[in-house]
Amino acid sequence: MNVLIVGSGGREHALAWKIAQSPLVEKIYTAPGNGGTALLGENVAIGDDDVKGLVSFAKKHDVGLVVAGPELPLTRGLANAMHDAKIPCFGPTEYCAQLEGSKSFAKQVMLETGVPTAHFAVFEDFAQAKDFIEETGAPLVIKADGLAAGKGVAVCQSVQEALFELEQSMVHKRFGTAGEKIVVEEMLGGEEVSFLAFCDGERIAAMPSSQDHKAVGEGDTGPNTGGMGAFSPAHILPEDAYQDMAELVLLPIVRHMKNKGHPFVGVLYAGLMVSSDGPKVLEYNVRFGDPECQPLLMRLDTDLVEIMLACCKGRLDQVDIRWKPQTALCVVMSAEGYPGGYAKGMRITGIDEAEADSACKVFVAGAQRDEDGWLVSTGGRVLGVTALGDDLTDARGRAYSAVGKISFAHSYCRRDIGEKGLKWESEGENK
Known part of the structure; x- marks a missing residue:
């Protein structure tokens, strides 16, 4: 086909x-x-x-x-x-896609289904939101209700910072119409993990866990981006916890959508915060994450088209979905300055050398071919350098080795992708 x-x-x-x-x-x-x-x-x-x-x-x-x-x-x-x-x-259909297209819609569904999430309030009036923030105090999180390309979430450590972000969203329209309605949430502590599943409208097949790195700076500092790197599996959500987590945060949503007459078909993505108080859902997405998709597909050992057709036809239970036991890690090479202003048109070299390691694959994000056939940068996130390894140390080493072979002017990448997982592994070994 x-x-x-x-x-x-x-x-x-x-x-x-x-x-x-x-x-x-x-x-x-x-x-x-x-x-x-x-x-x-x-x-x-x-x-x-x-x-x-x-x-x-x-x-x-x-x-x-x-x-x-x-x-x-x-x-x-x-x-x-x-x-x-x-x-x-x-x-998924337009109705189901509201799980990502509207933060307030998703929060309401979580309330109705009993999915654990942060306490929140929704505002369409600037003055009311301002009063609420001043009364509640910080820290808290300000979220644009609509789609903002992964940049509509601000974690605010002070009331002053929260009011600034509120004004940027609701008064100065930083996110256009997406920020005219906002969600104010309590700030959750812990570690983030991504948990995705294939869905056929009734059943799900959970994928291995993964962890994204959203902040632009090392040590999770600086503004949020579309994602600066990811690895799978994530230490914070081991395989023996997948079934329980699916029952807690994925299956209730799929059942709810079916009961509403809108079966969910496609990928349902739960962004989780895991702490000593247990897991809570930060957000839902209705597609593969980027860059989580890259390490996940490196690990997938079953025909993806067969899986997708089974989802579309409501027969996901008839497909044997297998995953490679190795770890995969993706490092995003971006243009310096992203997610703010950045240069474009930089010629990219070294991809063939990076892919000389058969365990490495370089996925193009913000780049196109020019009239001479050269790959040149056109976006903020330029490449996703991804590698399979026997464990996280091996995958990470291969990915960063590949990064070192690729060159373009004004390039930037985080050098700490996967460090949380390495630290967890080290602490486990020392116990």
Whole structure:
């Protein structure tokens, strides 16, 4: 069959790379794609938010499966439109996509289903939110209700900082309409972990745990980004805890959506904070995380297209999903200055040398091919350098060795991806 992947980031390159391995696939189209997906199929000049254009293309090119990478097209009804066109789409409907598209919607669903989460309040009025913050005090978290490309969350240590973030969101419209409504939450302590599952509307198949690194700076300092690196499995959520965690934070949501008449199909992602008080859900996403997708797909040992079709057809229980026992780690190479202003157009070299290690794969995120065929940077997060290893130390060493072989001007990466896991392993050995 022909497959249409929607999106243009490192996640979409990883999806194309894994989908290309399936014997079920004839041709891969990626809309709009990047310099990595261009080598695995054909990039199509259609924006990921152009639902009508995507449906028209899928019809014209006999597409047998549409795979939604980012959240935006899902919140705009991509799955609904594809269903109307009788084209299988791996991704939830517009109603279900509100779990990511609206923080307040997700919090309400968590309340109704009993999923543990932080105490919160929702505001559409600036003065009321200001009064609440001044009365409540800090620390607390300010979240834009709508989609803000992973940058709409501010952890505030003081009331003054919280009021500044509130004003930026609600008065100065930093996030546009996404920040006109805000969620104010208690700040949770602990360690974050990502827990994803394939869903077919009724059943789920949990993926191995992973840990993202959202802050731009080492030691989790600086502003939040779309993600600066990830590894899987995550020490904070071992395999023997997957079933209990799925029953606590994933299955209640899938059952709730089915009972509402909106079965959830695709990937459900729970972002968790795990502390001595137990796990609590920080957020839900309705697609693969980026960069968690990269290490997860490096570990997947089953045909991804077979899994996706099973989800679309409601027969996930008929697929034997296997995972490689190794650890995988991804280091994001970004443009210096990201998530603020940054330069573009830097020529990238050394990827072939990095991939000389068969355990390494470099996923392109913000880069395209120029007229001479060179890969040049076009975005803030440029590459996701990913490696498999026998353990975290091995995977981390291979990934950073590969990073050292890649060069482009004004590049930046965190040098501490995976250190929390190494520390945990070291403490475990010393007990």
